[in-house]
Amino acid sequence: MDKEMTDIEAPTTNGAASDILQKRNRPVTLKFEDVVCRIKSKKQGLSSIWKKGNKEEEKIILKGVSGIIEPGEVLAMLGPSGSGKTTLLTALGGRLGSGKLQGTITYNGQKFSNSMKRNTGFVTQDDVLYPHLTVTETLVFTALLRLPNSFSKQEKILQAESVITQLGLTNCKDSIIGNTLLRGVSGGERKRVSIGQEMLVNPSLLFLDEPTSGLDSTTAQRIVSCLWELANKGKTVVMTIHQPSSRLYYMFHKVLLLSEGSSVYFGKGSEAIKYFSNVGFFPAVAMNPADFLLDLANGVYSDESTEDHGLVKSKLKSEYTKHIEPQLKEMLHSRGDSGQSHQQDNKHHQDTEFGRWPTTWSQQLCVLLRRGVKERRHESFSALRICQILIVAIICGLLWYKSDISHLQDQVGLLFFIVGFWGFVPLFHAIFTFPQEIMMLQKERSSGTYRLSSYFISRMVGDLPMELVLPTIFLIITYWMASLKPNLLSFFFTLLSLLFTVLVSQGLGLALGASLMDQKTATTLGSVIMLSFMLAAGFYVQKVPKFIAWIKYLSISHYTFKLFLGSQYGVRDTYPCSEGHQCLVADFPSIKQIGIGLKGEMLAALALGIMLVGYRLLAYLALMRIGVTKKLG
Secondary structure (H helix, E strand, O other): OHHHHHHOOOOOOOHHHHHHHHHHOOOOOEEEEEEEEEEEEOOOOOHHHHOOOOOOEEEEEEEEEEEEEOOOOEEEEEOOOOOOHHHHHHHHOOOOOHHHEEEEEEEOOEOOOHHHHHOEEEEOOOOOOOOOOEHHHHHHHHHHHHOOOOOOHHHHHHHHHHHHHHOOOHHHOOOEOOOOOOOOOOHHHHHHHHHHHHHOOOOOEEEEEOOOOOOOHHHHHHHHHHHHHHHHOOOEEEEEOOOOOHHHHOOOOEEEEEEOOEEEEEEEHHHHHHHHHHOOOOOOOOOOHHHHHHHHHOOOOOOOOOOOHHHHHHHHHHHHHHHHHHHHHHHHHHOOOOOHHHHHHHHHHHHHHHOOOOOOHHHHHHHHHHHHHHHHHHHHOOHHHHHHHHHHHHHHHHHOOOOOHHHHHHHHHHHHHHHHHHHHHHHHHHHOHHHHHHHHHHHHHHOOOOOHHHHHHHHHHHHHHHHHHHHHHHHHHHHHHOOOOOOHHHHHHHHHHHHHHHHHHHHHHHHHHHHHOOHHHHHHHHHHHHHHHHHOOOOOOOOOOOOOHHHHHOOHHHHHHHHHHHHHOOOOOEEEEEOOEEEEHHHOHHHHOOOOOHHHHHHHHHHHHHHHHHHHHHHHHHHHHOOOOOOOO
């Protein structure tokens, strides 16, 4: 990957790559007519628990919204918070479940399809990016994943370089993205990187949710100017925007004004003030047209406190139905679709070129693996985590320093502490994996970037070296300081048992995190489960009542403890139990309950092997259940 980052700096052109993308993507005319969106929600609160037959409430988010956007146009959707802007944008971008929608949405006269998904860019309001990757690395990895195999590896890198230049990111291309805790590029540069990820595939249709949110006016102007230039090249650009400045407003070719899910204006941005003046709403003073439109959408026209806001909204909707809607409906039915004659051929070409995915499974795995290792190595090998492990290892070594078999209880206690410590550490670390990455996973999966299976396997493989190095260092320090069985074979058997339990505990954490997707809840539940496993493992309580003894058969700690004991003691080993007497280690109370012997150790290893696979399978199924594996189209 480092070679790739060096290669990208070579001063070469990517005209061939751009030509391929240009031929592959046709201009798109987007039409939407009478779009209605309903969601169902149950009443919340304690009172609803006691009510029988509690029915779901239906809320209408969009109420028959229509419009048309053609190539070369920028449509800005304005409206107060809760007016339905983001919902409409999500619906037009093909990211809203069809069961929630009514009405017609067409792209060059066709319904949303796999090929249209490949031809569409969608920039969310929040910039979902990896903080430790540089701007160049972020765009190169995205290019390697999203561009089809008709591009060579070098052409994909050159396409990323072209986007960096086009968006004015050259000065910060080697800077990390950063986040609230890690200093990186500025907010405007971060937003341009998000836009750049979508521009890599040269989309004909680009959706953006609040692209100027949180940016200063100069940076916002630069972002919208870039989008205006894209539209000028034949792209269709649709965005939601909350309160643009007047400079930004006059860059919009069309404006859709929403109020409580209904349209109150659709047409040219430059003609909005004239329209509202004609229907009786004049701006009292010279002001930003966007501010005036937002006031009207909120039902505010005059400064009088007695003003009936509901009446203002009702009149606006009535005037829209009377003056704009008939002309818009006529335009929707009469206006031809740009590029419609090429749509079927283009769809066939794209489906043939991509298959169902832009790259093969193995390519996705390799790219995701390299990207994951580059990003997560900073967290896995953070100074804080390394210090934590080293300090605990040294304290254990000092507390159990040169503890030989004559102090058998102390040695058994050390073994069980290691079992408990390395049950909790990987569990808690793994619990945060999917809740922290779910937004990135949903963003990339909704764009059809890669298969869930390739992502999942890359996570499992990439975590192996990073998760196993620290327990190895821990055991090397503790084992020899505590004078456990001074035998290399015994040490390696103990190490393998430790690494085995780390992977199993990690699998449990992955399953909990993926199933609950709530870090606090998953951490609490994980603590309860692991404590139950430890209590039932056979060290603290030797005589467990039969009605609850079954827990030990599910306990990671029980099987790991058995393997640890087997690595240190044989069936015929003895220890000084009293002055001048030797007793069998197998009869020692803390060991007798667990049992030592080859058969028991093999069964313990088999049980942990089943858990190793089973927990990860549960995690994978949980990711499928939350809907990140929706089929394309």
